[in-house]
Amino acid sequence: MRSARFLGMVSVLTIGAALAAPASALTIKLIDQGGVNGTAAQRGFGIAARYWESVITSDAAVRFDVSFESLGAGILGSTGSTLFTYVPISTYKSLLSGSANSALDAKALANFAPLSPTGGVTVTVPDYFEPKAQDGVSATGSRIAPDDTAIANTIALSSANVKALVGGFGDVVDGEIAFSSDFNFDFDPRDGITAGSYDFIGVAIHEMGHALGFLSGAQDFDYSVGGGFPVDEFWWGYSADLFRYSAPGVLDWTFGTDSYFSIDGGVTVFDDGYF
Structure with missing residues (x-):
């Protein structure tokens, strides 16, 4: 199960105030x-x-707090990420442009989803649970997120993402990863995984990926099926979701849909990157 700590709305000014000398490479x-x-x-x-x-x-210099202790009956582990929420997509694009330093970065920026005059993207999301009230998340159907709303105009960024984009933020805890010592783990996959055991290193790599920012709003929509909340007033996407396509030119954050990572506007799948 993933959880998150929220650091609130980020603007160009608040991020700029945290600028610091970057590290020599990613260090964890x-x-x-x-x-x-x-x-x-x-x-x-x-x-x-x-x-x-x-x-x-x-x-970027990233910090993960880790533990290996009993977590309670049936709990294999948990990962929490520190998130900056309600980040304007236009701000993210500007930060991405300022940190671009490769041909792949240039290609991704050149094919970044077009922004509306209000700074939103045209993105397919799950249908409303209550269409008349424009409320909640349905398990079936889809719609286009309305422009000039949080769902279409903002995203969340992991603090690890922000550190990579602008540096700074010192010793902020970027993720908390806990594994239960009550389960059997195999700590050396070189000779295969022992029957009845979990691959500790493989699972740790996976969970660190989430803490680094490999997240998707499609999963959050899936977890949130039901009514009782104004869905369009919340952020749902993450940085990777701005490159999540189901067809050329079709940004798609629905769950249960064949979607893929693309840096050319959905024309091709990048490095076999299916969600």
Whole structure:
């Protein structure tokens, strides 16, 4: 289960005030919150962190608090992310432009979804649970998010994303990753995973990916099916969702839809990146 801490609305000014000298590359600092140091879990978390450091070239110093303790009956683990919420999509695009330093970055920016005069994107989202009241999230059907609303004009960014875009924010805790010591884990996948055990390193890599910002509003919509809330007044998308397509030119945040990551406006799938 994922959870999040919210740091509130971000603007160009508040982000700019936090600018600091960037690190030399992605570095992940692991802080033991209980049960990790001196165990196989310490090595497993370390290998997972080194993996992400080897594949992400952004300059950022990221902190994850980790633990390996009993979490209660039936709970395998949990991951929490620190999020900046209600970030205007236009602000995110500006920050992305300011940090672009590769041909892939340039291509993604050149094909960024067009913004409306209010700064929103045209995106397909799940239908209303109560169409007349424009309320809630339906398990079936879809619609276009209305312009000049939070759902179409804002997103959330992980603090790790923000650090990569602008630097700064010091020792902010970017993620909390807890694994239960009550379950059987295999800490060395080189000879296969022991029957009845979980692949600790593989799961740790996956969970660190979420904490780094590999998130999607489609999952949040799926978790939120039902009525009783003004769905358009909330942010739903994350940074990756601005490159989530179901067809050329069709941004799509619905769940249960064949969607893919694309940096050319949905014309091609980038690196076999299906959601």
